[in-house]
Amino acid sequence: MRSRALRVLMILAVAAPAEAGVKIEHWIAGARVNFVESHALPIIDVAVEFAAGSAYDSREQAGLARLTLAMLKAGSSRYSEIEASRRIADAGAQLQENFDLDRAGYALRSLSSEAERKAAAQTLADMLQAPLFPAEAFEREKARAIANAREAETQPDRVAERRLYELMYPAHPYGFSETPDALASIKREDVERHYRNRYGSARAVVTIVGDLDRDAAKALAEELTSRLSKRADSALAPVATLAAGATLRVAHPSTQSHVLLGVSALTRVDPDYFPLFVGNYSLGGGGFMSRLFREIREKRGYAYSVYSYFRPYEREGPFLVGLETRRDQAREALELARSVVVEFVKHGPTEAELKAAKKSLVGGFPLRIDTNRKILEQIATVGFYRLPLDWLDEFPARVEGVTVAQVKSAFARRIAPEKLSIVVVGAQD
Amino acid sequence: MAPARAAFFALALASSVQANPHEFTLANGLRLIVKEDHRAPTVVHQVWYRAGSMDESPGTTGVAHVLEHMMFKGTRRFGLGEFSRIVAEAGGRDNAFTSTDFTVYHEQVHRDRLPLAMRLEADRMANLVIRPEEFAREIKVVMEERRRSYEDRPRSLLIENLLATAFAAHPYKWPTIGWMQDLENMSWRDAQAWYKQWYAPNNAVVVVVGDVEPQKVLAWARRHYGALAPKAIPARKTLAEPVQRGLKRVAVKAPAELPYVRLGYKAPVLRDIAKDWEPFAISLLAELLGGSDAARLHQVLVRERRVATSVGADYEMVSRGPGMVFVEAAAAQGRSGSELEAGVREVIAGIAAAGVTAEELNRARVQLLAQLVYKRDSFFAQALELGELESCGLSFRDAERIAGRLKEITVEQIRAAAARYLVDDGLTVAVLDPQPLNPRPASSDVTGVKH
Numbered sequence: 052m053r054s055r056a057l058r059v060l061m062i063l064a065v066a067a068p069a070e071a072g073v074k075i076e077h078w079i080a081g082a083r084v085n086f087v088e089s090h091a092l093p094i095i096d097v098a099v100e101f102a103a104g105s106a107y108d109s110r111e112q113a114g115l116a117r118l119t120l121a122m123l124k125a126g127s128s129r130y131s132e133i134e135a136s137r138r139i140a141d142a143g144a145q146l147q148e149n150f151d152l153d154r155a156g157y158a159l160r161s162l163s164s165e166a167e168r169k170a171a172a173q174t175l176a177d178m179l180q181a182p183l184f185p186a187e188a189f190e191r192e193k194a195r196a197i198a199n200a201r202e203a204e205t206q207p208d209r210v211a212e213r214r215l216y217e218l219m220y221p222a223h224p225y226g227f228s229e230t231p232d233a234l235a236s237i238k239r240e241d242v243e244r245h246y247r248n249r250y251g252s253a254r255a256v257v258t259i260v261g262d263l264d265r266d267a268a269k270a271l272a273e274e275l276t277s278r279l280s281k282r283a284d285s286a287l288a289p290v291a292t293l294a295a296g297a298t299l300r301v302a303h304p305s306t307q308s309h310v311l312l313g314v315s316a317l318t319r320v321d322p323d324y325f326p327l328f329v330g331n332y333s334l335g336g337g338g339f340m341s342r343l344f345r346e347i348r349e350k351r352g353y354a355y356s357v358y359s360y361f362r363p364y365e366r367e368g369p370f371l372v373g374l375e376t377r378r379d380q381a382r383e384a385l386e387l388a389r390s391v392v393v394e395f396v397k398h399g400p401t402e403a404e405l406k407a408a409k410k411s412l413v414g415g416f417p418l419r420i421d422t423n424r425k426i427l428e429q430i431a432t433v434g435f436y437r438l439p440l441d442w443l444d445e446f447p448a449r450v451e452g453v454t455v456a457q458v459k460s461a462f463a464r465r466i467a468p469e470k471l472s473i474v475v476v477g478a479q480d
Numbered sequence: 481m482a483p484a485r486a487a488f489f490a491l492a493l494a495s496s497v498q499a500n501p502h503e504f505t506l507a508n509g510l511r512l513i514v515k516e517d518h519r520a521p522t523v524v525h526q527v528w529y530r531a532g533s534m535d536e537s538p539g540t541t542g543v544a545h546v547l548e549h550m551m552f553k554g555t556r557r558f559g560l561g562e563f564s565r566i567v568a569e570a571g572g573r574d575n576a577f578t579s580t581d582f583t584v585y586h587e588q589v590h591r592d593r594l595p596l597a598m599r600l601e602a603d604r605m606a607n608l609v610i611r612p613e614e615f616a617r618e619i620k621v622v623m624e625e626r627r628r629s630y631e632d633r634p635r636s637l638l639i640e641n642l643l644a645t646a647f648a649a650h651p652y653k654w655p656t657i658g659w660m661q662d663l664e665n666m667s668w669r670d671a672q673a674w675y676k677q678w679y680a681p682n683n684a685v686v687v688v689v690g691d692v693e694p695q696k697v698l699a700w701a702r703r704h705y706g707a708l709a710p711k712a713i714p715a716r717k718t719l720a721e722p723v724q725r726g727l728k729r730v731a732v733k734a735p736a737e738l739p740y741v742r743l744g745y746k747a748p749v750l751r752d753i754a755k756d757w758e759p760f761a762i763s764l765l766a767e768l769l770g771g772s773d774a775a776r777l778h779q780v781l782v783r784e785r786r787v788a789t790s791v792g793a794d795y796e797m798v799s800r801g802p803g804m805v806f807v808e809a810a811a812a813q814g815r816s817g818s819e820l821e822a823g824v825r826e827v828i829a830g831i832a833a834a835g836v837t838a839e840e841l842n843r844a845r846v847q848l849l850a851q852l853v854y855k856r857d858s859f860f861a862q863a864l865e866l867g868e869l870e871s872c873g874l875s876f877r878d879a880e881r882i883a884g885r886l887k888e889i890t891v892e893q894i895r896a897a898a899a900r901y902l903v904d905d906g907l908t909v910a911v912l913d914p915q916p917l918n919p920r921p922a923s924s925d926v927t928g929v930k931h
Contacts, residue, residue, distance in 0.1 A: 091519045092519075092853070092856055093853060094853060094854060124773070133774070133779065133783070136772065136773035136774040137774045137843065139773075139774070140771075140772045140773075140774040140775075140843050140846070141774075141842075141843050141846060142846070143847055143850025143853075144850070145850075160854060162850055162853060188783075191782075191783070191786055194786070194812060194813055195782075195812070198737070198738055198789045198810075198813040201737040201738070201813070202736065202737040202738045202810075205914075205917055206736075207632055303735070303917065304735055304917065304918075305631075305632040306627045306631045306632055307627045307628060307631075337568065338568075339552070339561065339564035339568070340564065340568050345561075348621055349560075349561070350617070351617070352616075352617040352620030352621045352624070353620075353624070354624050355621050355622070355624040355625035355628055356625075375624065375627070375628050376624060377623075377624065377627065407568065407569055410568075410569040410570075410571065411568040411569060412571075413571065414569070414570055414572070414590065414593075415568075415571040415572065415573065416571070417520060417521050417522050417571075417590050418571070418572075418573060418588055418589075418590075420520070421522045421859065422858050422859075424857055424858070477632075
């Protein structure tokens with residue numbers, strides 16, 4: 052077992068040691084554990100996550116990963132479904148499913164008083180390590196998933212997002228959609244198999260923040276993961292780069308066209324992460340300060356919401372641009388958004404824009420870690436992607452170090468405008 | 481130790497550490513509430529104007545929210561976009577929201593930048609410039625916001641229709657974003673008039689929560705807000721909704737797959753924290769109906785009978801206008817809207833007739849008390865609670881009494897509140913009638929793109 056601790060200072064707090072920021076204690080005990088001790092509030096937050104997101108679905112059974120996560124709540128060796136939910140509620144605790152392309156898991160928030168914490172933790176521990184997947188609950192949860200999938204196909208924002216991911220990732224599980232047919236084909240044994248394969252300790256990450264000491268945190272992490280199998284890990288397939296983007300127009304009776312542009316772009320450990328992240332602030336990430344906001348919303352009133360973002364994953368996650376606008380002006384709005392991106396990719400930000408972006412991101416760093424919840428989410432990401440433990444502390448300096456030339460170069464290499472796939476739902480006639 | 485007792489203990493511990501809001505009133509009538517919390521070197525600054533969509537008139541619905549948008553368009557001192565640029569370059573985040581009861585502007589900044597946030601908010605409290613050409617652009621943005629948040633969202637449309645049906649007279653009957661026709665007919669002069677009428681230090685409460693010293697905050701507030709002149713704020717009539725005398729019903733047709741129902745029961749809200757018990761009983765009722773997977777609606781409708789895919793219940797006890805308990809449910813595949821509605825009403829009727837168990841009440845109580853503790857993780861959530869109480873005719877001091885009142889509620893009071901309010905006479909039922917999309921296959925195609 053390794054153990055190490057880091058003491059770090061937030062950049063704006065160097066003159067005031069009392070403000071020393073996030074101190075992460077890290078150890079490996081089967082699962083990887085990151086712990087931040089904080090006694091200011093009688094609360095503990097704990098997240099347990101696995102490499103078991105939708106990326107581990109097959110196309111034919113897309114939805115299996117999400118269904119497996121939901122089924123962990125449906126009864127375990129010690130507690131029936133209703134007993135488990137009552138135990139959580141009776142402790143005043145809150146249990147939340149965390150699910151995305153890479154990750155699946157649960158976040159538990161509990162009072163730190165011993166009886167509550169123990170009751171909540173025991174329940175979660177049994178859910179994670181001894182689920183029974185009762186047949187009846189399985190049929191019910193499967194039917195709910197199918198109903199939700201059908202509902203999603205009627206809502207323009209959901210349709211746009213699904214179609215875009217299908218275009219960006221035609222051959223990668225990041226692009227698989229949970230269709231009613233795929234969900235209908237899933238059997239209870241598939242859930243058991245998926246659980247056996249994916250919920251092992253090798254890629255389990257436990258993050259604990261809050262009002263308990265290191266010994267108690269160790270015991271908690273142990274309780275939550277020591278009964279997991281030691282199952283070996285398997286890697287995700289790489290994302291194939293597309294030769295060109297595709298365009299899809301989908302009919303829908305909505306009053307607005309939902310316009311999305313996107314391309315697979317970067318991983319969580321990408322060397323271009325900071326140039327792209329900081330550059331995107333000026334393009335479409337910085338709200339009122341971004342070019343997309345100014346051109347689309349402020350100057351022309353085309354849209355209420357217009358944005359761009361990078362969503363890094365284990366494999367190349369998307370760069371995405373989105374807006375919603377009245378149908379009869381969708382063509383102009385799309386062209387304008389595209390030309391703003393093209394212009395930015397070609398010339399990068401101005402020195403003034405980059406300076407403003409850095410001021411905002413560096414000055415705003417304390418706001419990224421000013422609640423236990425935010426710290427939990429940040430540290431869980433650091434843990435899952437095995438980022439250096441000083442990743443958060445280094446964040447301001449890494450932002451500060453980005454140059455216009457780096458942004459320009461990174462965008463030029465990653466965001467070839469002809470590779471952007473485009474979806475318009477509720478297209479203009 | 482029984483779980484419930486331990487939870488109460490944790491709560492007491494939390495409030496004894498945190499209970500400190502300080503209250504000041506400036507000579508011009510501006511109220512300032514400061515809550516010190518030194519967990520992180522940041523601060524939340526919120527300016528609450530006691531003017532929301534319930535203060536509007538028919539024909540100009542939505543103007544409170546339109547003015548909120550115009551507040552980012554420049555003042556006599558700062559040009560278009562300057563406000564957000566200055567906040568962003570200070571590492572801050574700023575935004576605003578409008579509700580039926582109030583309009584709130586907020587900044588989150590490092591504690592050293594609080595005076596800057598105050599300077600900017602004080603400036604736009606008095607010096608806003610509404611340019612007709614900026615208004616003409618921004619009103620389009622607001623219409624896009626309405627399309628996005630209501631026109632194309634069936635479940636939001638349903639809420640809008642539910643309120644329009646439930647209230648015969650009270651301004652809660654129109655949506656805060658306004659009717660589209662009113663937005664189309666709105667002029668920059670409407671926004672100007674709204675600003676002149678309501679934006680003044682004596683109609684505002686400033687709430688500051690974070691790593692600050694109250695006396696310093698007071699000094700900054702005096703410097704930035706202190707010089708602003710108060711205005712004569714029009715007297716507000718008490719707006720009472722006539723008593724509902726029987727079930728009301730509305731259906732909404734919109735593109736969707738699953739039938740969905742939302743029920744609204746008229747209910748009282750908190751006016752006097754020492755005397756009123758019903759709002760606390762109703763909060764607990766809403767929690768034990770829909771607060772978690774262990775709650776009645778989920779257990780009966782989702783798990784046992786499989787009529788619903790999802791359920792929820794909601795009640796806000798702090799409000800300037802009349803209150804309402806909402807219950808919502810989305811149907812399971814193959815279940816009709818009427819089956820769903822019947823299922824929901826049967827669960828509620830069961831509680832109104834037979835009450836709840838002590839176990840259920842304790843569970844709901846522990847959940848609500850724990851949520852009060854969890855709220856303290858966020859400066860923003862704490863500021864919201866204080867500002868809302870102040871803006872709705874209560875006192876920020878009441879925040880600390882809520883837990884105590886929740887602890888007193890008995891099973892008998894729950895039964896009495898359910899029997900009195902969860903009944904058909906005060907009920908409005910809104911049903912989403914899902915319409916097929918009928919896509920034209922020819923218009924859906926994938927092409928390689930050449931730009």
